[in-house]
Amino acid sequence: MDDSIAALPTGTAVPAYPIQFCVNGEPQNIQVEAYVTLLDLLRERLGMTGSKKGCDHGQCGACTVLVDGKRINSCLALAVMQNGKEITTIEGLAQGEQLHPLQQAFIDHDAFQCGYCTPGQLCSAVGLIGEGQASTPAEVRELMSGNVCRCGAYPQIVAAITEVMNMPERKDNPERPYLPGTVPA
Ligand code: FES
Ligand code: FES
Numbered sequence: 001m002d003d004s005i006a007a008l009p010t011g012t013a014v015p016a017y018p019i020q021f022c023v024n025g026e027p028q029n030i031q032v033e034a035y036v037t038l039l040d041l042l043r044e045r046l047g048m049t050g051s052k053k054g055c056d057h058g059q060c061g062a063c064t065v066l067v068d069g070k071r072i073n074s075c076l077a078l079a080v081m082q083n084g085k086e087i088t089t090i091e092g093l094a095q096g097e098q099l100h101p102l103q104q105a106f107i108d109h110d111a112f113q114c115g116y117c118t119p120g121q122l123c124s125a126v127g128l129i130g131e132g133q134a135s136t137p138a139e140v141r142e143l144m145s146g147n148v149c150r151c152g153a154y155p156q157i158v159a160a161i162t163e164v165m166n167m168p169e170r171k172d173n174p175e176r177p178y179l180p181g182t183v184p185a
Contacts, residue, residue: 019083023048024092032079039063039074042089050090050119054148061147064120064127065089071127073146090119093126102126105160113151121147125161137162 016031023046032041039056042048042065054062056075063075066088093100102125105111112118124147134140140161141154149157162168 017080019080021082021085021087023087024089030079034078034080036079037075038065038067038072038077038079038082038087041079042074042087048089048091051123052116052119054116054120059148060117060120061124062117062120064123064147066123066127069127069130071124088123088126090123093122100126101164102129102160105164106157109156109160109163110153111156111160112149112153117147117149117151121149121157125157125164128161129165134165135167137167140165140167 014033014035016033018029018031020027020029022028023042028046030041030045032045036045039051039053042051043053051065051074052062053075054060056063058073058076061073063073064071065074066072067077067082067085069086069088093103099107100122102122106118106122111121121144124144128134128140128143131143134143137158140158144157144161
């Protein structure tokens with residue numbers, strides 16, 4: 001085995017590296033081992049458990065957060081790569097008691113059941129709107145397809161997002177009308 005990748009001898013401390021970044025506007029200075037993901041850093045070391053660990057493999061989107069305004073799967077991002085970055089998690093979307101418009105729309109449209117996927121859906125929707133790539137409900141569905149909802153709240157999620165985007169909901173596809181409680185194919 002290459003000596004450079006040989007396991008550390010038993011009892012040897014794993015090296016940690018200093019990083020500085022902002023989470024929801026709060027500066028953080030932290031020492032972190034190279035293997036720690038951003039998701040684990042947020043949940044296990046900073047106590048921000050709003051971002052969820054669904055699959056831990058980049059498949060479900062439950063861990064989605066915004067890094068410098070761009071949505072990423074935090075389970076696939078190493079914490080040491082976030083030096084100097086601005087991270088926004090679900091805990092940072094509301095302004096005090098004032099919900100983010102997407103949060104209010106999710107409530108208004110019943111866009112969740114168990115709520116496990118909801119933090120990731122919301123952060124992803126914020127990222128989607130910022131990207132400016134979706135101009136129809138079909139494109140919203142496609143660009144939200146990285147976020148899985150086990151409960152099947154997809155129609156309500158699309159309704160909530162399109163409302164915030166001032167987009168007529170599903171008018172682009174009259175052959176597939178909005179059927180609350182159904183999962184789009
Ligand atoms: S927990 Fe990150 S994509 Fe599923
Ligand atoms: S609301 Fe339950 S997984 Fe989406």
